[in-house]
Amino acid sequence: MDGMTYLAVGYFGMVVGIGLWTYTVVIRSRRLSERLDSIEAALPSEDAKEH
Amino acid sequence: MKPRLGEWLLLTGFLGITSTLLLAFLWAPSVSLDAFESPAAQRLFYWHVPSAWAAFIAFGALFLGSAGWMFKRSERMWRLHVAGSEAGLATGLMTVWSGCVWGAAEWGTPWDWSDVRLNTFGLLTLLAVYLVLGRNSQPDGIETRDTFAGFGLYGFVLVPFTYIATRIWAIRHPGPVVGTGDEGSINGDMGLVLFLGALSFTALIMGHILTSMRITKCEQRIFQVQQVLDKEVL
Numbered sequence: 175m176d177g178m179t180y181l182a183v184g185y186f187g188m189v190v191g192i193g194l195w196t197y198t199v200v201i202r203s204r205r206l207s208e209r210l211d212s213i214e215a216a217l218p219s220e221d222a223k224e225h
Numbered sequence: 226m227k228p229r230l231g232e233w234l235l236l237t238g239f240l241g242i243t244s245t246l247l248l249a250f251l252w253a254p255s256v257s258l259d260a261f262e263s264p265a266a267q268r269l270f271y272w273h274v275p276s277a278w279a280a281f282i283a284f285g286a287l288f289l290g291s292a293g294w295m296f297k298r299s300e301r302m303w304r305l306h307v308a309g310s311e312a313g314l315a316t317g318l319m320t321v322w323s324g325c326v327w328g329a330a331e332w333g334t335p336w337d338w339s340d341v342r343l344n345t346f347g348l349l350t351l352l353a354v355y356l357v358l359g360r361n362s363q364p365d366g367i368e369t370r371d372t373f374a375g376f377g378l379y380g381f382v383l384v385p386f387t388y389i390a391t392r393i394w395a396i397r398h399p400g401p402v403v404g405t406g407d408e409g410s411i412n413g414d415m416g417l418v419l420f421l422g423a424l425s426f427t428a429l430i431m432g433h434i435l436t437s438m439r440i441t442k443c444e445q446r447i448f449q450v451q452q453v454l455d456k457e458v459l
Contacts, residue, residue, distance in 0.1 A: 181268055184326040185246050188272060195315055196235050203436050206443035213450050
């Protein structure tokens with residue numbers, strides 16, 4: 175394989191990999207925040223104040 | 226939902242890394258054809274060195290978090306341990322992957338089992354694999370945390386060992402090109418791209434650590450709230 179093509183394939187794989195990783199971290203954080211908000215809303219107010 | 230600081234840092238870091246790769250590919254000067262077997266693959270250097278730098282930041286966070294949990298029993302420090310191990314795994318894999326791509330092009334083999342730098346860094350990445358997989362498969366508790374924090378503390382010894390490995394045993398991995406005390410072997414344009422890469426990777430890894438700490442905090446809080454709700458039902 176030509177040197178620059180080899181390099182482009184290597185770079186492309188790394189950019190896609192790091193992009194997917196960044197995306198999953200952000201989405202996981204947001205989903206958990208939403209889940210926490212909804213579960214805290216279900217708590218009786220006394221319990222919610224304790225934490 | 227309004228983006229938090231960690232998410233801004235992740236986005237900024239990712240954009241910076243993408244710019245670094247474009248600059249490395251299209252703008253950074255070529256190296257001498259005589260000095261390398263595969264001069265084109267040398268451009269991976271602009272990804273490989275900053276990702277290794279980010280890995281050392283991540284393993285530093287892992288060490289701090291492990292020590293903070295061991296000696297202070299701090300929940301915040303435990304979250305730092307978790308974030309450091311995940312960030313160490315991600316950056317460790319990035320470094321190993323880019324190194325293997327370069328090694329395959331330059332040396333004709335992706336890995337050299339006789340090179341100290343390669344093997345100590347490989348062990349560091351395996352340590353992160355163990356910590357991430359182990360924590361996900363074990364129930365959370367003081368004993369589990371102590372075990373993983375112990376590995377995080379003692380495993381950190383591999384960081385300075387990895388750093389000095391090429392200065393003591395120059396086997397296959399190239400020696401340092403920055404911070405050597407002399408002028409080094411990279412010119413101004415190369416140094417600029419490398420600096421942008423280091424800044425971008427630093428932003429990305431700090432963003433990951435902050436976001437990951439928040440994820441762990443949310444998980445812990447959800448667990449607490451579920452216990453309260455279970456008591457209400459029972």
